[in-house]
Amino acid sequence: MLVHFVTDSPNKIPAIRAMLEPEHAVRPHVLGAGGAQSLSNGVLVVDADLRQAVPVEHLKTVMRNLQRISEKLFVVQSHLRDMIAQAFALGATAVVSRPREVVAKLEQVELAERAIRAESSDSMSEVANGAEYFTSLFSSIEAGRRITLLDAEQATEEVINGVKRSGLNAWLDDVRRYHEGTFQHCLLVTGVAVAFGLQVRFPDADVKRLGLAATLHDVGKARIPLAILDKPGRLDPAEQEVMNRHPVIGYELLQSIPEFSPEILDGVRHHHEYLDGSGYPDGLKGSEISDLVRLLTISDIFAALVESRPYRPSMPKQDAYKILCDMDGKLEGALVRAFRKVALG
Ligand SMILES: [Fe+2]
Ligand SMILES: [Fe+2]
Structure with a gap:
C-alpha cells in the first residue's frame, strides 16, 4: 500500500520507514518543504505537532491537495487528547496515539479495501x-x-x-x-x-x-x-x-x-x-x-x-x-x- 507520510520533522521519516517498509511504499512529505502534489491514491499518515501554528497552516494546504485520499490517519500522542479535535477538524478519518499503531491500522484499511474491491x-x-x-x-x-x-x-x-x-x-x-x-x-x-x-x-x-x-x-x-x-x-x-x-x-x-x-x-x-x-x-x-x-x-x-x-x-x-x-x-x-x-x- 502507498503511504503518504506527512510530518513536521525529517527526523521522523527513518522510524516510519523502518516500521512500514517493505510491505508498504512510504512517500514522505515534510511540511513547509513545498511540492505538495494533488493525489488520490494510498493512505495518508500525519505525524506533526498540531499545537504549533506554522505546521498547522502548512498542513491545511497539504490536506487540500490530498482531500481525495479516503484514509487519513493522524498520530496524536495520548497525553495531548485536546489535539484530537484539531486532527479531526483538519480532516483526519482516524487518530492513533503512537506511530506503532499505524501498522495495525493500515492492516485494517487493507482488509476493508480488499473487501470493497471484491464487491466492485x-x-x-x-x-x-x-x-x-x-x-x-x-x-x-x-x-x-x-x-x-x-x-x-x-x-x-x-x-x-x-x-x-x-x-x-x-x-x-x-x-x-x-x-x-x-x-x-x-x-x-x-x-x-x-x-x-x-x-x-x-x-x-x-x-x-x-x-x-x-x-x-x-x-x-x-x-x-x-x-x-x-x-x-x-x-x-x-x-x-x-x-x-x-x-x-x-x-x-x-x-x-x-x-x-x-x-x-x-x-x-x-x-x-x-x-x-x-x-x-x-x-x-x-x-x-x-x-x-x-x-x-x-x-x-x-x-x-x-x-x-x-x-x-x-x-x-x-x-x-x-x-x-x-x-x-x-x-x-x-x-x-x-x-x-x-x-x-
Ligand atoms: Fe514521454
Ligand atoms: Fe507519455
Missing part, C-alpha cells in the same frame, strides 16, 4: 490494482529505490486483464474518473497500447512486451520537478527543455538493471522519436525506429490527447485520431490506419 466490478478493481502498482513504481523511483521487472510486469498484467475483460472504453473512463497526472497518463498509455496490440493480433507475449514498454515509457518523469510536470497550461522553452530530458532519464534509470531487456530500454528512450527525424532525444529516422516504438508512440500521443486534466476537458476521440492522421510522415501511416478501430471503436 472487475474492471474497477483492476484499475485500482493497476494504479496502486503504478503509484508504488513511481514512488520507488522518486525515493531512489531500485525497481524490479516483477513490479512493472504486475502493473502491466492488471492493465491487460482490465482491457481484455471490459474493453478499452471502460478502462479509459474508469482511469480518467479516478486518477490524475502522470499515473493517469501511464495507465491510459498502457491501456491504449495493450488494446492496439490486441487489435493487430499480436501474440500474448508481444502484447505483454508492448504493455511493459508502455508501463515504463515515462518513468523518467518521476525525476522531473512537479512544478513542470503538473503545470497547468503550456511550458515555457526552458521548462520544455527540462521536460524533454525524461526519455534519457528513464533510460538511464533502467539501464543499470539487467532484468530490463534492450527493447524495453528502446521504448523508454525513443517514444518521442518521429520517422522524419524531428523527434527527440536522438533524432532517429525511419528504419532506426523499431516497430514496438512506433506502436508505443501512437498510443502515447493518443492517450495524452484524450487525458483529462483539472484545467482542461479531455479531447473527443475523433479529434484526437484526426491529429494522428495529420501527422503523416512522422508516424507510420499503415499503423495509424490500423489504430482507427482502437481510437474510435
Whole structure:
C-alpha cells in the first residue's frame, strides 16, 4: 500500500520507514518543504505537532491537495487528547496515539479495501490494482529505490486483464474518473497500447512486451520537478527543455538493471522519436525506429490527447485520431490506419 507520510520533522521519516517498509511504499512529505502534489491514491499518515501554528497552516494546504485520499490517519500522542479535535477538524478519518499503531491500522484499511474491491466490478478493481502498482513504481523511483521487472510486469498484467475483460472504453473512463497526472497518463498509455496490440493480433507475449514498454515509457518523469510536470497550461522553452530530458532519464534509470531487456530500454528512450527525424532525444529516422516504438508512440500521443486534466476537458476521440492522421510522415501511416478501430471503436 502507498503511504503518504506527512510530518513536521525529517527526523521522523527513518522510524516510519523502518516500521512500514517493505510491505508498504512510504512517500514522505515534510511540511513547509513545498511540492505538495494533488493525489488520490494510498493512505495518508500525519505525524506533526498540531499545537504549533506554522505546521498547522502548512498542513491545511497539504490536506487540500490530498482531500481525495479516503484514509487519513493522524498520530496524536495520548497525553495531548485536546489535539484530537484539531486532527479531526483538519480532516483526519482516524487518530492513533503512537506511530506503532499505524501498522495495525493500515492492516485494517487493507482488509476493508480488499473487501470493497471484491464487491466492485472487475474492471474497477483492476484499475485500482493497476494504479496502486503504478503509484508504488513511481514512488520507488522518486525515493531512489531500485525497481524490479516483477513490479512493472504486475502493473502491466492488471492493465491487460482490465482491457481484455471490459474493453478499452471502460478502462479509459474508469482511469480518467479516478486518477490524475502522470499515473493517469501511464495507465491510459498502457491501456491504449495493450488494446492496439490486441487489435493487430499480436501474440500474448508481444502484447505483454508492448504493455511493459508502455508501463515504463515515462518513468523518467518521476525525476522531473512537479512544478513542470503538473503545470497547468503550456511550458515555457526552458521548462520544455527540462521536460524533454525524461526519455534519457528513464533510460538511464533502467539501464543499470539487467532484468530490463534492450527493447524495453528502446521504448523508454525513443517514444518521442518521429520517422522524419524531428523527434527527440536522438533524432532517429525511419528504419532506426523499431516497430514496438512506433506502436508505443501512437498510443502515447493518443492517450495524452484524450487525458483529462483539472484545467482542461479531455479531447473527443475523433479529434484526437484526426491529429494522428495529420501527422503523416512522422508516424507510420499503415499503423495509424490500423489504430482507427482502437481510437474510435
Ligand atoms: Fe514521454
Ligand atoms: Fe507519455
